[in-house]
Amino acid sequence: MTENQKGKSPKESAVETRYLVMPQQANPHGTAFGGAIVAWIDMVAALAAQRHCGKEVVTAGIDSIIFKEPIHIGDQVLLKAAVNYVGRSSMEVGVQVTREDPYGGNKVIATAAHLTFVALDENKKPTAVPPIVPQTDAEKKRYENAEIRVKARKELLKKIS
Numbered sequence: 001m002t003e004n005q006k007g008k009s010p011k012e013s014a015v016e017t018r019y020l021v022m023p024q025q026a027n028p029h030g031t032a033f034g035g036a037i038v039a040w041i042d043m044v045a046a047l048a049a050q051r052h053c054g055k056e057v058v059t060a061g062i063d064s065i066i067f068k069e070p071i072h073i074g075d076q077v078l079l080k081a082a083v084n085y086v087g088r089s090s091m092e093v094g095v096q097v098t099r100e101d102p103y104g105g106n107k108v109i110a111t112a113a114h115l116t117f118v119a120l121d122e123n124k125k126p127t128a129v130p131p132i133v134p135q136t137d138a139e140k141k142r143y144e145n146a147e148i149r150v151k152a153r154k155e156l157l158k159k160i161s
């Protein structure tokens, strides 16, 4: 069995990272600029996708992003990314962004996003990725929900292209 046929659990490629929100990441209202948060999300999600497949990956789409709560200058931001689902060459990655007040310790889920990455071969063509094998109940639920989104997304892309 080759490395690419072996399945991997979401935990094996999951990525967690932290940033401190600096004044240069703020909008004129003094809260974090959405574009800065999106750049962090894209980076952490790409790292999880790359760890899953061990290949070059590109962002094919940012499928949903919800800004539930504002993030403030001086907050710590914890980003957690995990591969939810894979197709042949594509991987859906979910990212959860938690805002943490470093002094009061208050933690709030501020942002959630789903992104699709595609693995490329040496000729920059889409190439097969290893299967994803969800293990825990939470991973299984994320897999099932992602499967519904991926099917709906493919249908939509077919209709509009």
Ligand SMILES: CC(C)(COP(=O)(O)OP(=O)(O)OC[C@H]1O[C@@H](n2cnc3c(N)ncnc32)[C@H](O)[C@@H]1OP(=O)(O)O)[C@@H](O)C(=O)NCCC(=O)NCCS
Pocket (backbone or CB within 6 Å): 057, 058, 059, 060, 061, 086, 087, 088, 089, 090, 091, 116, 118, 126, 153, 154, 157
């Ligand atoms: C993403 C990209 C490689 C897809 O190439 P393509 O020739 O359309 O590839 P295919 O039609 O064979 O599709 C390959 C996979 O991508 C998926 N895909 C393609 N476009 C997609 C989109 N907009 N959203 C989600 N998935 C997409 C397909 O469903 C397919 O998935 P599967 O293999 O798991 O079934 C190509 O569009 C590309 O290079 N885009 C630019 C990427 C980029 O520059 N990103 C920003 C910087 S990283």
